[in-house]
Amino acid sequence: MNVxxxxxxxxxxxxxxxxxxxxxxxxxxxxxxxxxxxMWWNNVETRPGTGYPTQxxxxxxxxxxxxxxKGYGEPDAISLRLHSRAGALAKLYYNPDLPSLEDYYExxxxxxxxxxxxxxxxxxxxxxxxxxxxxxxxxxxxxxxWDDDLGGSNLYARNxxxxxxxxxxxxxxxxxxxxxxxxxxxxICNHCLNPACVAACPSGAIYKRAEDGVVLVNENNCRAWRxCVAACPxxxxxxxxxxxxxxKCILCFPRLETGQSPACAHSCxxxxxxxxxxxxxxxRIPSAAAVPDEKLVAAFMDTLLDPSDPAVVAAARANxxxxxWIKAAQDSPIYKFxxxxxxxxxxxxxxxxxxxxxxxxxxxxxxxxxxxxxVRLELDDPDQDFELFNHLHKAxxxxxxxxxxxxxxxxxxxxxxxxxxYAVRIYMRRKTVDKNIDAATLQALAExxxxxxxxxxxxxxxxxxxxxxxxxxxxxxxxMAIETLRDPLSHKGEAGFGYNQPPRRGx
Amino acid sequence: MxxxxxxxxxxxxxxxxxxxxxxxxxxxxxxxxxxxxxxxxLERRWLYWGSISxxxxxxxxxxxxxxxxxxxxxxxxxxxxPLRLYLLEITGIGLGIWATLGMFLLLWRRVSVDRIRAVxxxxxxxxxxxxxxxxxxxxxxxxxxxxxSTWFTGIFTPYVWSILTFRPNAAPLLPLPxxxxxxxxxxxxxxxxxxxxxxxHIITWPLGYLLRPWQIVIALRKTRTDxx
Ligand code: SF4
Numbered sequence: 001m002n003v004x005x006x007x008x009x010x011x012x013x014x015x016x017x018x019x020x021x022x023x024x025x026x027x028x029x030x031x032x033x034x035x036x037x038x039m040w041w042n043n044v045e046t047r048p049g050t051g052y053p054t055q056x057x058x059x060x061x062x063x064x065x066x067x068x069x070k071g072y073g074e075p076d077a078i079s080l081r082l083h084s085r086a087g088a089l090a091k092l093y094y095n096p097d098l099p100s101l102e103d104y105y106e107x108x109x110x111x112x113x114x115x116x117x118x119x120x121x122x123x124x125x126x127x128x129x130x131x132x133x134x135x136x137x138x139x140x141x142x143x144x145x146w147d148d149d150l151g152g153s154n155l156y157a158r159n160x161x162x163x164x165x166x167x168x169x170x171x172x173x174x175x176x177x178x179x180x181x182x183x184x185x186x187x188i189c190n191h192c193l194n195p196a197c198v199a200a201c202p203s204g205a206i207y208k209r210a211e212d213g214v215v216l217v218n219e220n221n222c223r224a225w226r227x228c229v230a231a232c233p234x235x236x237x238x239x240x241x242x243x244x245x246x247x248k249c250i251l252c253f254p255r256l257e258t259g260q261s262p263a264c265a266h267s268c269x270x271x272x273x274x275x276x277x278x279x280x281x282x283x284r285i286p287s288a289a290a291v292p293d294e295k296l297v298a299a300f301m302d303t304l305l306d307p308s309d310p311a312v313v314a315a316a317r318a319n320x321x322x323x324x325w326i327k328a329a330q331d332s333p334i335y336k337f338x339x340x341x342x343x344x345x346x347x348x349x350x351x352x353x354x355x356x357x358x359x360x361x362x363x364x365x366x367x368x369x370x371x372x373x374x375v376r377l378e379l380d381d382p383d384q385d386f387e388l389f390n391h392l393h394k395a396x397x398x399x400x401x402x403x404x405x406x407x408x409x410x411x412x413x414x415x416x417x418x419x420x421x422y423a424v425r426i427y428m429r430r431k432t433v434d435k436n437i438d439a440a441t442l443q444a445l446a447e448x449x450x451x452x453x454x455x456x457x458x459x460x461x462x463x464x465x466x467x468x469x470x471x472x473x474x475x476x477x478x479x480m481a482i483e484t485l486r487d488p489l490s491h492k493g494e495a496g497f498g499y500n501q502p503p504r505r506g507x
Numbered sequence: 508m509x510x511x512x513x514x515x516x517x518x519x520x521x522x523x524x525x526x527x528x529x530x531x532x533x534x535x536x537x538x539x540x541x542x543x544x545x546x547x548x549l550e551r552r553w554l555y556w557g558s559i560s561x562x563x564x565x566x567x568x569x570x571x572x573x574x575x576x577x578x579x580x581x582x583x584x585x586x587x588x589p590l591r592l593y594l595l596e597i598t599g600i601g602l603g604i605w606a607t608l609g610m611f612l613l614l615w616r617r618v619s620v621d622r623i624r625a626v627x628x629x630x631x632x633x634x635x636x637x638x639x640x641x642x643x644x645x646x647x648x649x650x651x652x653x654x655x656s657t658w659f660t661g662i663f664t665p666y667v668w669s670i671l672t673f674r675p676n677a678a679p680l681l682p683l684p685x686x687x688x689x690x691x692x693x694x695x696x697x698x699x700x701x702x703x704x705x706x707x708h709i710i711t712w713p714l715g716y717l718l719r720p721w722q723i724v725i726a727l728r729k730t731r732t733d734x735x
Contacts, residue, residue: 093562134621199721202713210726220538244542
């Protein structure tokens with residue numbers, strides 16, 4: 001057992017209101033620079049939709065992640081979908097699988113000065129859009145949230161790669177105006193356990209930090225071969241066209257190291273985000289990534305260790321993991337949601353990068369109770385609850401769709417999770433509104449594999465958590481870590497340990 | 508001192524010395540500045556035609572020059588049969604033309620595509636022009652002064668070795684035609700520009716990728732044993 005620690009984030013999709021505050025907090029803090037305008041280290045997508053960059057999940061096209069290779073006698077293995085080692089060198093000069101700016105959008109601003117400088121006229125002056133690359137006027141064809149709230153549904157939502165396996169009937173229903181349904185999905189870098197970007201970098205400039213699992217680009221070593229951009233199946237490494245270096249979400253490690261949660265999580269209006277420590281067994285990574293699709297979820301969950309197990313704690317201590325981190329892992333909200341209550345999953349485990357950010361899948365709108373294939377709105381509340389509880393296959397957001405996102409296509413896994421969330425909801429409604437928990441409710445809890453105590457705990461952490469309950473941040477002890485490299489006192493009064501040269505293009 | 512000595516026995520040291528020192532300085536103190544500065548994100552269609560032909564053409568031709576310098580016997584042995592000599596010469600010229608066409612495309616792209624012009628620096632143009640001079644003179648030489656692969660080993664291999672072993676002897680170059688001298692001098696200009704431009708990315712060609720482990724995990728601090 002090789003115990004390591006990981007900082008993870010969890011997104012409770014039921015609570016996301018799609019306000020994009022997270023994206024703006026991130027942009028203002030990190031990517032409001034020349035060459036980084038089109039980068040959205042945090043973005044919020046409307047689902048169904050094609051996401052950002054457009055159709056990023058289409059790995060036939062973008063060649064991200066790892067592919068599974070059945071062993072036939074030999075042990076099963078995985079290989080990068082993008083390239084072999086020699087193939088990478090052959091594609092240095094031109095990489096056909098790299099997304100181009102058209103897959104994102106050409107960043108633009110407006111010539112606001114025109115509003116002030118326009119000569120007197122009978123017409124209102126306008127500020128024309130100009131490109132932030134060339135400074136010339138441009139026709140805006142796309143933007144970072146072009147399909148927000150299903151804008152242009154039949155162009156975007158229809159082309160969502162997760163529609164695979166949905167019957168035509170269901171697909172058609174998804175587009176009907178009075179039945180249309182969507183949810184929001186915020187995305188940051190998943191800081192994977194088996195990152196494809198790290199594996200694909202010819203210069204070896206990307207690495208995973210051992211202290212907390214954050215995946216970082218060492219821009220001093222980056223030579224702009226851009227393989228990481230293509231290899232990341234989540235398209236969360238971006239190429240800065242101005243400095244000629246790759247950049248990505250850094251999980252706000254400078255904030256984490258000073259005891260603050262990442263900017264996106266900190267600013268989240270819906271309070272959907274949780275931060276916590278997970279312990280995992282690094283020895284199990286290779287075998288967990290190289291299993292057939294149907295075993296992926298279980299194998300992945302097996303790599304996460306129980307932080308209260310004395311054997312795990314001992315192994316963690318032996319690996320030099322700080323007691324404060326182990327304590328944080330024991331209190332981790334992520335561990336509770338993902339392992340104890342089993343209602344959170346990472347996104348697209350089939351990419352086999354072993355993403356470490358977790359999602360609680362969203363429920364469909366309550367009004368989608370179905371009878372005989374028709375929408376029934378006249379149901380009483382209790383009926384409606386149970387109707388959905390027992391007829392999840394008729395939920396407006398198809399189970400198959402959620403399964404394609406979170407459980408490698410396995411609908412049972414999603415059904416189990418949603419039923420548990422519904423059961424908690426029914427139970428809490430009986431308890432707080434009706435003040436009467438009837439047998440049917442207890443029966444529903446049991447069927448969903450949970451208990452009144454657990455339901456209460458899930459409810460509390462879902463709806464009423466305080467900030468320290470949502471963000472259980474471990475002590476980083478940077479002051480001690482830095483001492484092993486340099487003497488902090490000798491740097492007193494200086495400008496810090498970071499850049500002392502401006503990061504300019506080719507200089 | 509005559510011009511020949513100045514340009515081909517003294518200037519080489521100025522150029523190569525500058526290239527070495529500045530490259531070392533840059534790698535240690537300004538590593539952020541070293542990048543191939545790819546612009547594929549901004550424009551990919553012309554890059555496809557320009558970059559592949561230019562880079563591969565030049566890589567192979569460069570390898571040919573290096574072989575002639577460091578393993579001259581291999582070239583001479585190969586050239587013993589006239590057919591093989593023709594083959595080598597034709598391949599060389601072919602590759603040269605292929606690379607040059609690619610280079611013209613890249614230059615044209617840099618001038619005429621708005622997005623690419625927006626990220627171009629004056630140094631980018633210096634590099635493009637120097638490379639173009641080098642390739643055009645190379646093609647002219649190989650077609651006007653035939654069988655370069657043979658006479659190269661007689662004239663340039665000893666010359667380059669004289670430079671590399673710090674016993675410069677530029678005499679063999681004195682009787683050569685202007686265009687060949689230009690080709691050589693232009694090389695030293697490129698060496699001068701090397702460390703100050705994006706050319707420096709040549710030495711970062713990532714051969715190590717063939718050998719490194721797939722995953723890289725870096726710990727800032729070693730195991731702390733004193734923790735409670
Ligand atoms: S800030 Fe929170 S609620 Fe708003 S879009 Fe982002 S994740 Fe959703």
